[in-house]
Amino acid sequence: MELKNAVVFITGANRGLGLAFAREALARGARKVYAAARDPASITLAGVQPVKLDVTNADDVAAAAALAKDATLIINNAGIAETGGFLAPGSVESARRHLDTNLFGPLLVAQAFAPVLAANGGGAVLNVLSIASWINGPLLGVYAMSKSAAWALTNGLRQELREQKTQVLGLHMGFVDTDLTKGIDAPKSTPEAIVSQALDALEAGEEEVLADERTRQVKQGLSASPAVYL
Numbered sequence: 386m387e388l389k390n391a392v393v394f395i396t397g398a399n400r401g402l403g404l405a406f407a408r409e410a411l412a413r414g415a416r417k418v419y420a421a422a423r424d425p426a427s428i429t430l431a432g433v434q435p436v437k438l439d440v441t442n443a444d445d446v447a448a449a450a451a452l453a454k455d456a457t458l459i460i461n462n463a464g465i466a467e468t469g470g471f472l473a474p475g476s477v478e479s480a481r482r483h484l485d486t487n488l489f490g491p492l493l494v495a496q497a498f499a500p501v502l503a504a505n506g507g508g509a510v511l512n513v514l515s516i517a518s519w520i521n522g523p524l525l526g527v528y529a530m531s532k533s534a535a536w537a538l539t540n541g542l543r544q545e546l547r548e549q550k551t552q553v554l555g556l557h558m559g560f561v562d563t564d565l566t567k568g569i570d571a572p573k574s575t576p577e578a579i580v581s582q583a584l585d586a587l588e589a590g591e592e593e594v595l596a597d598e599r600t601r602q603v604k605q606g607l608s609a610s611p612a613v614y615l
Contacts, residue, residue, distance in 0.1 A: 386458065386509045386552055387588055388413035394449070394456040395420055396440055396494060397463030399427040401563030402513060405576035406460050407433050409584055419453045421463075438463075440490030450497035457508035458587075459498045461491040464513065470526045480527040487531035488538060495542055499551070507550030511587060512539045516559045516600045519607055520614050543592060556583045557604070558596035572599075 393410045397403040398420035407420050411432050418433040425435035436452060439445045440463045465486045467479050491512055502508040517529035518536035536555060543553035562573040579596050586594040595601045606613030 386590075388415055388458075388584060390414065390416045391457050391508075392417045392453070392455045392505075393419065393458045393460065394436075394453045394498070395460040395462055396422075396438060396490070398422055398430075398433070399424070402561060402576050402579060403460075403462040404430060405580040406462060406584075409577070409580045410458075413584065417455065419449075419456065421449060440494060441485045443493055446493045446497045449494075450501055453498075454501055455505065456498060456501050457505050458511065459494060459502070459509070460511045460513070461494055462513045463490055466528045468524045468526070468528075470523045471530075473526070476527060480530065483527045483531035484534065487528075488534045491535060492538055495538075495546075499546060499549070502546075502551050503549040507552070509552035509554065509587060510542065510546065511554045511556060511583060512542075514539065514555050514557045516557055516603055518557060519603050552587070552590065552592070554583070554587050554592055554594065556594045556596060557600050558594075559599045 388410055393415045395403050395406050398407050399422035407418050407430055410418050419436050420428045420433040421436040421438035422428055423439045425437045428435040436449055438449050465483060469476060469479060495510060514536050515532040517525050518532045521529040539553060539555040546553055558574060558579050560571050560573040561579055562575055574597050582596045583594050595604055603613050
């Protein structure tokens, strides 16, 4: 789909990747950008319409869909990331938090906005995923579990929404230089570089973006022997 004259709804749009998506959507000629966050006062970017949204709250999601009836592109960006393995104390509670935000949040948003997109000609959904959809480790733990589930959700939504001509794009990448990765000593992409690749792919009609070399290597390694996740 084209960004020019699109109406874009972005979750977690007050910082990091979400803020970069909002800026780039405006730069590419979007007619309107709804910038959603738990605290709409934290959204200070000129030219967007702030929206109060906690993606784990079904009432918030329903209200957002009722407000943004003209939306043609949904960007499911809101997410959380906590470090720790599955056997660490508190991992079950952490898993619930991750699944509520990283899996059930995008699911609630997709359910609420699918009829909106259908009424507006199909449009698109862009889900922000991760290299951790495919690999795990001691520090990734429940975060990777939630992103693996979100990848499965994205693939399922693509099948269900194809009939109404809604493009569904999954964005995978390694570490990005945002608040979520502060303190992690590893190579990081800039939010702007990731967003540019994602929106280029969206406009080209693609369904998956592997936004850095490490992510491309890991995806290829899924079919290696031994597989990269072993």
